[in-house]
């Protein structure tokens with residue numbers, strides 16, 4: 001579990017630095033695995049306790065509670081990753097168009113007379129320099 005935790009931290013850090021949703025999601029999944037393993041382990045340890053005065057049937061049902069919690073947590077993580085991926089789709093297409101604007105602007109430096117409507121407001125800046 002300690003190794004998995006370190007691996008998760010490395011993956012998340014590398015993914016955030018490289019702006020890779022897949023690597024971040026993978027790291028979060030590893031972190032979730034570590035957390036889920038801890039919860040399950042705790043649940044098993046608690047469930048193994050003998051019956052006491054306020055739990056006369058024992059503590060075996062705690063496994064159900066921890067299992068439900070882990071399932072709920074994984075569902076939330078999946079939703080969060082999906083939502084982030086949907087947001088990043090928009091952001092990625094935006095930055096892609098930015099790259100095109102810059103590339104076209106520098107490439108069309110010789111023939112500025114050719115209008116390119118797709119370039120938008122930034123195109124108006126380039127001809128004013130001449």
Ligand SMILES: [Zn+2]
Pocket residue numbers: 052054055059
């Ligand atoms: Zn008890």
